[in-house]
Amino acid sequence: MTEVSPAAALPLLVSFRAPLPAGETYRPPADRIVSGDPVQTAWNLFTSGDGRFHSGIWESKPGKWRCIFTESEFCQILSGVLVVTGDDGQTATYRAGDAFVSPAGFTGTWEVVETVRKHYAYYE
Numbered sequence: 001m002t003e004v005s006p007a008a009a010l011p012l013l014v015s016f017r018a019p020l021p022a023g024e025t026y027r028p029p030a031d032r033i034v035s036g037d038p039v040q041t042a043w044n045l046f047t048s049g050d051g052r053f054h055s056g057i058w059e060s061k062p063g064k065w066r067c068i069f070t071e072s073e074f075c076q077i078l079s080g081v082l083v084v085t086g087d088d089g090q091t092a093t094y095r096a097g098d099a100f101v102s103p104a105g106f107t108g109t110w111e112v113v114e115t116v117r118k119h120y121a122y123y124e
Contacts, residue, residue: 015030016119023057027063036063038112055121064111069081073103073122080116083098085109 023041027033038060045056057078076099084100085091086108092098 003007014055016045023059025042032066034064034066034109034111036112037061038065041110052124053121054124055119056122057117059108059115060112060118061115062112064109067102067106067108067110069102069104069106071122071124073120075091075102076119078119079116081113082116082118083111083113085111 017103018039023043025039025041027037027039028035038061042059044054047054075094076086077094077096079096082094083091084094084102088108091099
């Protein structure tokens, strides 16, 4: 019988380095698009065993759409410009190097002013 050490039982680390696997390209639902054509691509690099935690890289072309978050998401902007406006009127602009959390329950708009790429980690 082979003994497995606790360290050997851990999964391999997940790298966010290129080359990336094939991404999933999509758009927000048509009834939520406010302006532009925000074509988006997600490279989901990790999903937890219970399917509730996800992490990867996301990119969007310019456009604006309504968001209704059921998940809590951490974002770190890698490139581009994003303006987030809550239904409460609060507005924040994020650029490369900025990071933020969008809590579950957030409603408002995301506007990609210049193509945005970000690291994301969200929990549903």
